[in-house]
Amino acid sequence: MAEPPQGDEQLTIRTLTDEDLSAFSEVLASAFLTDSSEEFLNEERVVFEPSRSHAVFDGETMIGTGELLSRRIALPGADPVRAGAVTSIGVAPGHRRRGVLSRIMRAQLELLHETGESLAILWASEGAIYGRYGYGLGTQYARLALPRGTAFRRDVAVDPTPVRELPRERALPLVRDIYDKVWQTRAGHLDRTDTSWEYYLFDGPERRDGQTGYRFAVHPQAFAVYRTKLNWQDRGPRSTVYVHTLTATTPEAYAAILRYLLDIDLVGEVVLRLGVDEPLVHMLADPRAAVRTMFDALWVRLVDVDQALMARRFLMPLDVVLAVDDELCPWNAGRWRLLVGPDGRAEVTRTDDDADLALDVSTLGAAYLGGARLSTLAAAGRVRECHPGTLARASLAFLHDEEPRCLEVF
Template identity: 50%
Template structure:
């Protein structure tokens, strides 16, 4: 039977979510549906049907994402991309990706999309580039700071969720415009990110909330109490601080919690904790991919962010999946602001669309991507200035999976 694709109706959240649960080998839980309903935009969810059976699909959350220098900009936050077991390798995912990207181009809607990849080998063929990473950080309890680190003299205290949440939202929204990779959060997003029923905890405790006048931290505990005494793991969910001193004070509090053996945190790849410690080797770090970015329209996306230095370069873009991006574009940056227009001049740099997505948040150098054979310098000396212009002041980081 021929496959069909369409957007969903409000009353189709249940079948869609059951398909997603099935694809990710999870038990379907009807009680989760109301939580998902606040995030569900049916007109932005595409589903593929084999007859009457929903066999795959993917959705978009309409959100903002902070870009280098320019602050929050509209992003298509791609989510819930799945294909039901038994229906793979039938072109289902390709149909969903085509519908999403072509729809944004024809809208026009957002100029770029972003996602977390369940498997890192999937999305490169659709033009997504690995634009940011996170660090799995592990530090023993009580790890000392080096002399001279200031944590201030204000009190850090634990409070209940109701007291913490309003303060957390205010702090997050104040900081977000300057943190590349951070997403806007609606009330439904906050509810989803900090859901704390028993089934959300994966064997850990309920969330505990730590407040500082200029920041907050949220953590759970994984119990481990062997014969020689407690070696519990403290799992940080989020740590947000407006000042460097507040950042150090919150970390100091977490590192000194009694009955803990190890602090663990999926944090930013440039988290400065290692530079606060007297012994940097105590911080074990392992990096992995986080946000993957797809440039939907080169001429609309590249001017959205600011650039570190001026440059005037003709790019030869290769994009077989979204052919409207292919060809030569002149990128001109003056005072950090970019303009992009079609060009018939000789190209200076040849670039795969995947590389533009990877470099878009400023955390992946085009010069590095050239060594990975996604970028080629055609005019001697053109690549390094372009690579520098795309760099950001800090590493991009997305503190939530969506």
């Protein structure tokens, strides 16, 4: 991996304080080509962690921003761990190509290394940016568009308990309880504190894009949060339902909440953001009714290779030596023996033995949650098999029984 440019040595970087929030918000708004406003500031204030935020200054002027949210992420077969959720990355127009982003990314990785957080995660505004800093595409999501009334297969079991629409204040305690029951069961899901829930469901006009405010459909074991966009045509209403989030604790409740959404009156189409292995497609009488488009989702960075690998569980026993390239985090570079026992637990230690597989840290990040096969990455030229036969075993071991999923943009 090429060394990112170091940039202008006259620039400075420091950790922020509460008093920096206003300038932080202004730089971020400018970088994302939107207007600075009180609403934008309030949205940032909800999750602002100054002690985990950095800014680059040109003299006294703030020109670059970055923040690490304190979150926990579910891992394959293991308990959740702390992760630095990278957000609010922005460089003011007119100050780009000076190494501002590189300074922020290095500061974040060093902070996480010092605090013992072995993972960094993010959603990328542009897909070509973060591979330079060791992040790999760890999960994807699918956008599914279905006509109103799309039929299920006859054998799909639908929970008969009615789905009710509730006002936000009544729905939220139920929604949170359902989410808390399931988030730890799927690799890639994140915990949600009071502040992360507030940010995730922030409902200001700037987020609506001509749609309504959030509506809450609640079943005792499932919920959906959605918006609608009105569309009255000469032949009748063809409004669109945009599903922001959907969670269920049982297959029958999942079917019930989907059936409710697909049968809303005055609607032409229902659009959902779901995981790539979502059962919905296999529930349809006609699978072609769902038009699917794939997008990148969570990018994963191993801050400390050994600790990160030992935190997750593996699908089968394995003894493999990984030669890891990591120019930004030199403590990761070198050869590591990954020894996985029958229980899926791993020991990771430094070794002088010959490598079985050679890869860079971004490739390891892509495979970490089980969302990308090492064999697929090898076919893309990103993994080199040094000893024949080791790639197939390692590729299977890194998988999990379900695809990882993260649908929460932070």
